[in-house]
Amino acid sequence: xxxxxxxxxxxxxxxxxxxxxxxxxxxxxxxxxxxxxxxxxxxxxxxxxxxxxxxxxxxxxxxxxxxxxxxxxxxxxxxxxxxxxxxxxxxxxxxxxxxxxxxxxxxx
Amino acid sequence: xxxxxxxxxxxxxxxxxxxxxxxxxxxxxxxxxxxxxxxxxxxxxxxxxxxxxxxxxxxxxxxxxxxxxxxxxxxxxxxxxxxxxxxxxxxxxxxxxxxxxxxxxxxxxxxxx
Numbered sequence: 304x305x306x307x308x309x310x311x312x313x314x315x316x317x318x319x320x321x322x323x324x325x326x327x328x329x330x331x332x333x334x335x336x337x338x339x340x341x342x343x344x345x346x347x348x349x350x351x352x353x354x355x356x357x358x359x360x361x362x363x364x365x366x367x368x369x370x371x372x373x374x375x376x377x378x379x380x381x382x383x384x385x386x387x388x389x390x391x392x393x394x395x396x397x398x399x400x401x402x403x404x405x406x407x408x409x410x411x
Numbered sequence: 412x413x414x415x416x417x418x419x420x421x422x423x424x425x426x427x428x429x430x431x432x433x434x435x436x437x438x439x440x441x442x443x444x445x446x447x448x449x450x451x452x453x454x455x456x457x458x459x460x461x462x463x464x465x466x467x468x469x470x471x472x473x474x475x476x477x478x479x480x481x482x483x484x485x486x487x488x489x490x491x492x493x494x495x496x497x498x499x500x501x502x503x504x505x506x507x508x509x510x511x512x513x514x515x516x517x518x519x520x521x522x523x524x
Contacts, residue, residue: 307453311451335511337511344499344518345517345518346501346515346516346517346518347454347501347515348515349512349513352511390453390454394511397442397459397461398444398456398459398469399444399456399505399513400456401446401453401454401455402453403451403452403453404453
């Protein structure tokens, strides 16, 4: 079983729509959780950390469910610039494990 | 700060050739990592280092070697290039702050023919 699994998508949504997707992780002892954003052929960049109580950063909301071992990301009022691949990332000891990514395309 | 820099940006190798991918960070981070990303796949950890003089294998270390003689530099060596090593290679460094942010270099696109 992969350490981090994501729905690859693609999610194709109109501007202004809300889009949400999840990832699951296999190691119940995982310590920290993140969403990274990766644009085509570029390096990943941290979008936001995910805290146990859930957290928001502008139009982005992240949730963590430790009991079910899943993490979610919700994007409200989608912009064209939100088109990217979103990577679910889990920290175990010194190492980050990456999901394969969920591709989101926002259309005009 | 320049952040994490990688050279070269692109490289084509013939089977059996060797090369070193360079990675430098100027943020004084102790943790550094090498990943590879194949098309449509997630990042896979090749090697990592928790400080100068300390390195350890990741998920896919075969065919690679690393060294960490200074905090700033973490080169990745390919000794006998194989087509299976065609990939995009990312170096990263990490800071232990509340966000536990990992910073990536721009990547090296390697093709082995």
